[in-house]
Amino acid sequence: MTHFRVLRSTQPASEQQRAEMLADPGFGRFFSDHMASATWTAEAGWHDLQVCAVKPYSLHPAASVLHYGQEIFEGLKATRHPDGSIWLFRPDLNARRFVNSARRLALPVLPEELFLDSLVELVRADQDWVPAYDGERSLYLRPYMFGSEAFLGVRPAQEVNYGVIASPAGSYFSSGVSGITLWVSENYARAGKGGTGEAKCGGNYASSLAAQVEAQQNGCEQVLYLSDDEDRYLEESGTMNLFLVTADGELVTPGLGTILEGVTRDSLLDLAAEHDLKPVERQVALADLRAGCEDGTITELFASGTAAVITPITGFKGAGYAHTVGDGQPGRLTLAIRKHLLDIQFGRVSDTHNWLYPVVS
Numbered sequence: 001m002t003h004f005r006v007l008r009s010t011q012p013a014s015e016q017q018r019a020e021m022l023a024d025p026g027f028g029r030f031f032s033d034h035m036a037s038a039t040w041t042a043e044a045g046w047h048d049l050q051v052c053a054v055k056p057y058s059l060h061p062a063a064s065v066l067h068y069g070q071e072i073f074e075g076l077k078a079t080r081h082p083d084g085s086i087w088l089f090r091p092d093l094n095a096r097r098f099v100n101s102a103r104r105l106a107l108p109v110l111p112e113e114l115f116l117d118s119l120v121e122l123v124r125a126d127q128d129w130v131p132a133y134d135g136e137r138s139l140y141l142r143p144y145m146f147g148s149e150a151f152l153g154v155r156p157a158q159e160v161n162y163g164v165i166a167s168p169a170g171s172y173f174s175s176g177v178s179g180i181t182l183w184v185s186e187n188y189a190r191a192g193k194g195g196t197g198e199a200k201c202g203g204n205y206a207s208s209l210a211a212q213v214e215a216q217q218n219g220c221e222q223v224l225y226l227s228d229d230e231d232r233y234l235e236e237s238g239t240m241n242l243f244l245v246t247a248d249g250e251l252v253t254p255g256l257g258t259i260l261e262g263v264t265r266d267s268l269l270d271l272a273a274e275h276d277l278k279p280v281e282r283q284v285a286l287a288d289l290r291a292g293c294e295d296g297t298i299t300e301l302f303a304s305g306t307a308a309v310i311t312p313i314t315g316f317k318g319a320g321y322a323h324t325v326g327d328g329q330p331g332r333l334t335l336a337i338r339k340h341l342l343d344i345q346f347g348r349v350s351d352t353h354n355w356l357y358p359v360v361s
C-alpha cells in the first residue's frame with residue numbers, strides 16, 4: 001500500500017520537450033514533471049504525503065532553513081535495464097543515512113518505509129523521464145528535508161518539509177573515462193570530530209565551496225580533504241569517498257567517523273574480493289600517500305560516489321609539491337571495478353548481492 005497520494009500534473013512537458021532534455025541531460029539542469037512532498041509538525045507528525053506537479057515553495061522570511069541551515073539531503077539514481085524495467089540501487093542505505101543525518105541536524109526522522117515509498121511513487125509517476133537503456137544515463141533522485149518554521153530562536157524547527165525531485169542525468173564521462181587531479185587542501189577542513197562530517201547536510205557543501213574554488217585556481221578538478229590530526233590523514237574528496245590500491249593487493253579506504261558513509265564505498269568494499277583485492281578500512285597519512293605513489297607501493301587511486309560511480313585520480317598536488325599516480329592513466333583495477341558496479345546497476349550481470357530494488361517491471 002502506498003502512503004503517497006498521486007496528483008498528476010495537468011501541465012507535463014510535451015513528449016518532444018522531454019525527448020530534447022533526455023537527449024543531452026548533463027547533470028542537474030532539467031527536472032521531471034512531478035515531486036514528492038510531505039510536511040511534519042510537532043503536533044501532527046508527518047502528513048500531506050503526496051506526489052504532485054513540481055512547484056515552488058512559499059516560505060516565510062523567518063523560516064529556520066534560511067537562517068540556521070537546518071537541512072539535509074540524499075542522492076541516488078533510478079536506472080533502466082535492457083528489458084525496459086526500472087530499478088533503484090540500495091535505496092535502503094540512503095533511507096538509513098537520511099535518518100542518521102536527520103538525527104544529527106535535530107530534524108524529525110522519516111521512517112524508512114515512507115522514504116522508499118516516496119521514491120517508488122515519484123519514479124512510477126515520472127517513469128518516462130528515466131532515460132532509455134544505454135548503460136550510462138539515469139534519473140537522479142534528490143530527497144531533502146528542511147526546517148520551515150517561521151521562528152528566529154535557535155532551536156529545532158517545529159515545522160519541517162520533506163521532498164524529492166528528479167533530474168535526468170547524462171553520462172559522467174561522455175568522451176571516455178578520464179582521470180582527475182586533486183588539490184590537497186591545507187587551508188580548509190571539511191569536518192572535525194563531533195562535527196557534521198558524517199551527515200549529508202547542506203552546510204557541509206556550503207563550506208566546501210571556497211576550497212573547491214581554490215582547487216580550480218590551482219588547476220585541479222576536486223579537493224582532497226585531510227583530517228585535522230597532526231598526521232593529516234586522508235578523509236574524502238569534495239563529494240566522493242577515496243580509495244587506493246596497493247601493489248600487494250589491498251583496496252584501502254579511510255575509516256568512518258568524520259566522512260560520509262558512501263553507498264558506493266560500501267558496495268566497492270564488498271566487490272573487492274571478486275577482483276582479488278583485500279578490502280581494508282584504515283587511516284592513511286598524507287605523507288604515506290605521497291611516499292607510496294613515489295616508490296610504487298600505491299599503484300592506483302580513485303574516488304567513489306553516486307554521480308560518477310568511480311572517478312580515477314591520476315595525480316594530486318598541494319602547496320609546493322605534485323605527484324603522479326601510477327603511470328598517470330586510469331588504473332586497470334579502477335576501471336574493472338567501475339565496470340563491475342555499472343554492470344550490476346544496469347542489469348548486465350546477475351545481482352548476486354541483492355542490491356537492486358524494483359520500481360517498474
Ligand SMILES: Cc1ncc(COP(=O)(O)O)c(C=O)c1O
Pocket residue numbers: 075236237238239240241260261262263264265304305306307
Ligand atoms: C561528501 C561526500 N562523500 C562521499 C559521497 C559518496 O556517497 P555515495 O556513494 O552514497 O554517493 C558523497 C556523495 O553523496 C558526498 O557528498
